[in-house]
Amino acid sequence: MSISFAYPWLLLLLAIPLALLVWTWQKTSRRVAFPFDHGRQSSGRFLATLIQMAESLPSLLLGVAIILIAGPQQSGAPQSKRILSNIEFCVDVSGSMAAKFGEATRYDASMRAIDEFLSYRKGDAFGLTFFGSSVLHWVPLTNDVSAIRCAPPFMRPENAPLWMAGTEIAKALRACKDVLIKREEGDRMVIMVTDGISFDLLNGNDLVLAEELKKNKIVVYAIHAAETEIPGTVVNVASLTGGEAFAAGDPTALEAVFQKIDSMQQTRMEKTAAETIDHFAPFCIAGLSMLAATGLALFGLRYTPW
Secondary structure (H helix, E strand, O other): OOEEEOOHHHHHHHHHHHHHHHHHHHOOOOOOOOOOOOOOOOOOHHHHHHHHHHHHHHHHHHHHHHHHHOOEEEEOOOOEEEEOEEEEEEEEOOHHHHOEEOOEEHHHHHHHHHHHHHHOOOOOEEEEEEEOOOEEEEEEEEOOOHHHHOOHHHOOOOOOOHHHOOOOHHHHHHHHHHHHOOOOOOEEEEEEEEOOOOHHHOOOHHHHHHHHHHHOOEEEEEEEOOOOOOOHHHHHHHHHOOOEEEEOOOHHHHHHHHHHHHHHOOOEEEEOOOOEEEOOHHHHHHHHHHHHHHHHHOOOOOOOOO
């Protein structure tokens, strides 16, 4: 374990307690002559050594204090950091999304599947965009998913304004791109749910759009919530960005698609640099021990020249 110091230049002050220690062990001024009439007295070296050790404690305490002021530090173990995923739901609310889909509508089934997806992607940031002929950003990217869960009743296809009646996928994905590129941290992903064909993806516009999204590191997963075949333009956009297009002909298949997306876009972890943390504990323990020993020595183990 390597130890560093926040203020290493303060360690130069250790020369002071070192000089005091040298003086304590080399001084001879304490010798006092006593007249004894008979017998030979012992040298008293053992007791003198104990006294010198006791007198060294204040110098050692000063050394510990200097080390603490210098700020001892050590490197902690590298930590694993979760990489945030910024996921923008892009949901079609054109009139065809009100068509029967199992026991509910395509829109209802899609929003239920999204709600379930939220429950096992805790820790990610989610946003919600509705689109038709125009685009409406309903919920900004956030870790609080309550607004998304409360959204379904407000943008049902039968309640959507007339200017949301069509299907313009390219416009919607570009609007989602503008939202995601503002998030500098984490992965970027769009999960689009639609059931129609978009004319603004024809004539090579799908390839142009896919290149724009890929350049901004945005992966698109497209879910075709209908019994019809997935439009080739939608497949191109998804596959060229690193995602995939799925056909979901019933609610069960729709839920399975979201589960597959979750497995394909698993949470990523990265090792962060080891954090430098304070390392006071051993020096504090040593200092307190010396302080206690100094207090005990004052009860009798000290030099008294009388």
